[in-house]
Amino acid sequence: xxxxxxxxxxxxxxxxxxxxxxxxxxxxxxxxxxxxxxxxxxxxxxxxxxxxxxxxxxxxxxxxxxxxxxxxxxxxxxxxxxxxxxxxxxxxxxxxxxxxxxxxxxxxxxxxxxxxxxxxxxxxxxxxxxxxxxxxxxxxxxxxxxxxxxxxxxxxxxxxxxxxxxxxxxxxxxxxxxxxxxxxxxxxxxxxxxxxxxxxxxxxxxxxxxxxxxxxxxxxxxxxxxxxxxxxxxxxxxxxxxxxxxxxxxxxxxxxxxxxxxxxxxxxxxxxxxxxxxxxxxxxxxxxxxxxxxxxxxxxxxxxxxxxxxxxxxxxxxxxxxxxxxxxxxxxxxxxxxxxxxxxxxxxxxxxxxxxxxxxxxxxxxxx
Amino acid sequence: xxxxxxxxxxxxxxxxxxxxxxxxxxxxxxxxxxxxxxxxxxxxxxxxxxxxxxxxxxxxxxxxxxxxxxxxxxxxxxxxxxxxxxxxxxxxxxxxxxxxxxxxxxxxxxxxxxxxxxxxxxxxxxxxxxxxxxxxxxxxxxxxxxx
Numbered sequence: 363x364x365x366x367x368x369x370x371x372x373x374x375x376x377x378x379x380x381x382x383x384x385x386x387x388x389x390x391x392x393x394x395x396x397x398x399x400x401x402x403x404x405x406x407x408x409x410x411x412x413x414x415x416x417x418x419x420x421x422x423x424x425x426x427x428x429x430x431x432x433x434x435x436x437x438x439x440x441x442x443x444x445x446x447x448x449x450x451x452x453x454x455x456x457x458x459x460x461x462x463x464x465x466x467x468x469x470x471x472x473x474x475x476x477x478x479x480x481x482x483x484x485x486x487x488x489x490x491x492x493x494x495x496x497x498x499x500x501x502x503x504x505x506x507x508x509x510x511x512x513x514x515x516x517x518x519x520x521x522x523x524x525x526x527x528x529x530x531x532x533x534x535x536x537x538x539x540x541x542x543x544x545x546x547x548x549x550x551x552x553x554x555x556x557x558x559x560x561x562x563x564x565x566x567x568x569x570x571x572x573x574x575x576x577x578x579x580x581x582x583x584x585x586x587x588x589x590x591x592x593x594x595x596x597x598x599x600x601x602x603x604x605x606x607x608x609x610x611x612x613x614x615x616x617x618x619x620x621x622x623x624x625x626x627x628x629x630x631x632x633x634x635x636x637x638x639x640x641x642x643x644x645x646x647x648x649x650x651x652x653x654x655x656x657x658x659x660x661x662x663x664x665x666x667x668x669x670x671x672x673x674x675x676x677x678x679x680x681x682x683x684x685x686x687x688x689x690x691x692x693x694x695x696x697x698x699x700x701x702x703x704x705x706x707x708x709x710x711x712x713x714x715x716x717x718x719x720x721x722x723x724x725x726x727x728x729x730x
Numbered sequence: 731x732x733x734x735x736x737x738x739x740x741x742x743x744x745x746x747x748x749x750x751x752x753x754x755x756x757x758x759x760x761x762x763x764x765x766x767x768x769x770x771x772x773x774x775x776x777x778x779x780x781x782x783x784x785x786x787x788x789x790x791x792x793x794x795x796x797x798x799x800x801x802x803x804x805x806x807x808x809x810x811x812x813x814x815x816x817x818x819x820x821x822x823x824x825x826x827x828x829x830x831x832x833x834x835x836x837x838x839x840x841x842x843x844x845x846x847x848x849x850x851x852x853x854x855x856x857x858x859x860x861x862x863x864x865x866x867x868x869x870x871x872x873x874x875x876x877x
Contacts, residue, residue: 406859413844414868414875449754576805579784579833590805597808662753664801664812666785675786677799688869690788700836729859 385725396710401703408729416689421656429515432727437470438669440519446665446676447521451658459523460602461643468632473502474670475625478722485719527648564619568705568717578701582672587621589614594668621720695723732757763815767825787837789845791871796822826852844869
């Protein structure tokens with residue numbers, strides 16, 4: 363008689379309401395004991411059909427909808443869409459507006475990475491980093507609020523410029539923020555980056571090679587964490603990025619820790635960019651004209667930018683009317699999440715939380 | 731650069747290219763759908779033109795046909811090419827690229843879900859954003875939005 367204990371796989375659901383899934387995401391996990399045999403992400407809980415909505419709205423009316431995609435970096439969503447409209451309509455943007463845009467985009471990238479920093483800590487059981495990250499993010503939101511009145515959904519970019527010029531006092535406040543953020547980054551490192559438990563939970567976990575990351579069409583910090591120095595700001599420079607001095611953050615390890623470290627380095631690089639842009643921005647009044655009823659010529663355009671999460675593309679097809687014939691949103695979160703199954707297989711359930719956290723998805727953008 | 735890419739495709743597959751044009755300096759090739767996978771394998775592994783990165787897959791409903799648009803990038807040289815195939819609107823189907831790029835798996839599911847294009851040979855062609863029992867494909871121009 364055999365004394366072997368019969369074992370079988372167990373299927374469990376993580377989410378759609380689960381703190382570690384960062385929103386409404388359901389993971390169908392197949393387990394052999396504690397080891398992951400398979401993970402199937404089930405997405406779409408937040409699907410609003412924005413590509414269809416775009417076909418029913420004028421070009422200007424669609425801008426506030428972009429805010430609701432990756433709502434942790436709405437400025438960058440605005441930028442991708444408005445950039446596509448400008449490219450197809452050959453609309454010129456005053457240089458001052460371009461610098462203002464870069465400042466806003468990079469501030470928003472930092473704000474998003476600060477949430478990542480906090481959430482990554484929370485996912486692994488450390489509560490304090492979240493409070494620190496949110497504290498500094500508040501300063502950025504204050505800067506946004508004084509500029510456009512909103513703290514989350516900005517609706518700030520317009521074809522040909524921005525909604526309003528920078529308010530009085532912005533320069534001094536932004537400079538003070540940069541100084542403070544640089545000091546606080548050292549604190550972040552003490553709290554989390556150099557924490558032995560954090561390192562043990564992330565180093566070597568969920569490794570994906572450069573070749574595989576490319577094969578899965580990954581982008582952003584998740585791709586750069588695998589040693590691929592691809593950043594749209596350098597590859598296809600838009601706005602005034604080619605006039606600014608900064609480096610692409612890249613790590614070669616391809617593990618969860620590497621993806622974390624890339625984002626921490628990106629905060630530093632973004633601070634460098636904002637500092638330069640504040641000083642290089644031409645003075646004077648911001649003047650431009652955008653017709654309220656904007657019609658774009660027949661044709662198509664593809665415009666992509668480096669958002670906080672990666673290669674964010676907008677493909678716009680126009681039939682010459684005031685509404686898009688077709689709008690496609692190439693969402694980096696969605697495509698990065700497609701590689702989760704490959705990254706998590708063979709790891710334990712607790713590691714799945716860390717690996718998913720390191721992808722830094724936003725469900726508004728995954729589901730669109 | 732666009733000339734080299736097009737010549738390479740034409741040399742390897744004389745019947746593949748139906749049309750070609752440039753948009754914003756990027757080569758667009760209208761392909762014979764039956765040779766799509768072969769052309770992609772060539773473009774991906776070519777020595778001088780390794781288009782290793784599948785940036786995007788999407789589809790447009792032109793009301794008389796469905797056009798699927800593939801956007802490829804070479805990460806090393808930053809060269810780009812766009813491949814397009816026209817499909818029958820009543821029964822749009824084309825070979826899946828999942829054997830060439832893993833990244834095609836989710837993107838093709840999305841195009842299937844929202845535009846109703848069947849990708850032959852896809853390992854797991856299910857709806858991805860909409861519920862399983864959803865009827866119709868919302869990005870079709872004749873889709874009636876339910877109340």
